Amino acid sequence: MINRLAALALTLLVACAPVQRDSALPTRAASIVQDLPPMRAFAPAPLVPPKRSNAEIARDFLDLSFRMESGKELPFMTRFEGPITVRLTGETSDQMLDDLHALLTRLRREAGINILMTNEDDASITVEAIPLNTLQGVAPRAACFVVPRVESWAEFSRKAGTSALDWSTLERRERASVFIPSDAAPQEVRDCLHEELAQAIGPLNDLYRLPDSIFNDDNIHTVLTGFDMLILRAYYAPEMRNGMTDAEALEVIPTVLARLNPAGRSISPQSRSATSREWIDAMATAVSSGSSQNRRRRAAQSAIAIGTDSGWSGPRQGFAYYAYGxxxxxxxxxxxxxxxxxxxxxxxxxxxxxxHAAHIAVQKAAFTLASGDTDATLALTNAAIPVAEQHQNAALLSTLMMFKAEALDMRGNNDAADAVRLDSLGWARYGFGSDRNVQARLAEVASLRPF
Structure with a gap:
């Protein structure tokens, strides 16, 4: 069982890393499902507003807007003025275009931002799809990224390493480019569109302490949340302006949030201390494939110890334990x-x-299925499947459904198992991309069944 769990652990990275494409993985699933169903995609979901205090969200807004992920402070706030136009170039696909259209619709409806597609060369934001190997030749650990003041990959390559790409030197935003992988699974591309386009138009920072945001390096949330839309709506509120300092924003943002999120006025704020650079560096090592397993384990243990000493009991400490597990x-x-x-x-x-708990469920389901505990496997998956669907994570959703199908099969409920398994495959095609990757994931889950 240990070897099978270890093999699956290498690929159950639906929250923390890009999916490996077309790798040499088991092929047992090919004998289970020969013809895959059409790819499924998520319908528009209702906006779920944040469930936190406006006082707390105001602190988040300032930390997101006036700092960068490196810890560098930004002298003032910058944003686009007037209508924002977006064009899609490079090695594109119909699904990529559909997901971008859906995202822009959400930004208009939920964040109140005047943002539209265009085919013109002078677009405010260029989204260019390029092969992942090309992208990671410049940024080895990145699945995608955004830069200011350029309109193409070619221009970015010419200006790399110059102050032209320094966000802290901007006085206003006029041009930016988002670079996404052209050969990744549809979900990975969609996730890149959400996070990088949001940073192209709004805050540039990520905060590990946030439980309900895509602006978090734990990558648990894959699409923009109600919190994120509130932050972007506030970012483009008429009370805010280019060139505001953090002190000026501090005076205005409580009034802005009271108007945009009245329910947050009556919620008591929770105290969350700043995340130390020591903890951030430890987690970066823990989740990076560039270090040895022993070093990564030590780094995760260090992050847990820092969180314990700091009295943390929220998403940061949970993520440290998750990475360590x-x-x-x-x-x-x-x-x-x-x-x-x-x-x-x-x-x-x-x-x-x-x-976050749904991501833990898929890890624990590997243990319960391997031990033959179908009751526990079904309890875990039945609770987590609706959550994964609500949060539009097809990779997580399909994997949970595959575990459920195996548990049903083990109980002899073969018809129900076949139906769940077939449904999982449509989502898996969106979450994992190629048919080979889908079949490989199916085989990995099936391999955990005790024989």
Whole structure:
């Protein structure tokens, strides 16, 4: 069982890393499902407003808007003025275009931003799709990124390393480019569109403390949330302007949030301390494939210790335990399971972290299925599947459904298993891309069944 759990742990990265494409993986699933159903995609979902205090969100707004991920402070706020136009270039696909149209519709409807598609060369924002290998030749750890003042990959290549690409030197935003992988799974491309386009027009920072935002390096949220739309709506509120300092924004943002989010006025704020650079660096090592497993485990343990000493009990500490559990599956499965249990307990403390708990469920389902515990596997998957669907994570959703199908099969409920498995494959085609990747994921889950 340990070897099978370890093998699956290498690929169950639906929240923390790009999906591996067309790798040499088991092919048992080819004998299970020969013809895959059409790819499925999510319908528009109702906006879910944030469930946190406006006082708390005001602090988040300032930290997101006046700092960068590196910790560098921005001297003043910058944004686009007037209508924002977006064009899509490079090695594009129909699904990519559909997802971009859907995103722009949401930004207009939910954030009140005047943003439209165009075919003109002078677009405010160029989204260019290029092969992942080309993109990672410049940014090895990035699945996608955004830069100011350029209109193409060619122009970016000429200006790389110059002050032209320094966000802190902007006085206003007039041009930006988002570079996304042309050969990634549809969900990965969509996720890039959401995060990078949001940063192209709005805040540039990510904050690990946020439980309900795509502006978080834990990558748990894959599409813009109600919190994110509120932040963007506030960013483009008439009370805000280019050139505002953080002190000036501090005077205005409480009034803006009171108008845009009246429900947040009556919620008590929770105290969340700043995230230390030491913790951020430890987590960067823990989730990076560029370090040895032992070093990554030590880094995750260090992050857990820092969080414990800081008295954290929210998404940061949960993520540290989650990362540590994934790293321990191949080394010490029981220790990994204890880490997943600790992460789940932290995530269950709040309604804002239900999708986080769903990610833990898929990890724990690997253990329960391998041990033959179908009751536990079904309980885990039945609870997490609606959450994954609500949060529009097809990779997570399809994997949970595959676990459920195997558990039903083990119970002898073959018709129900076949129906769930078939449904999972349409989502898997969106979440994992190529048919080969879908079949590989199906085989990985099936391989966990005890024989």
């Amino acid at each position: 994934r790293l321990e599956v191949a080394n010490d499965p029981q220790r990994a399971l204890r880490a997943f249990d600790a992460a789940e307990a932290l995530y269950r403390q709040s309604d804002n972290t239900d999708i």
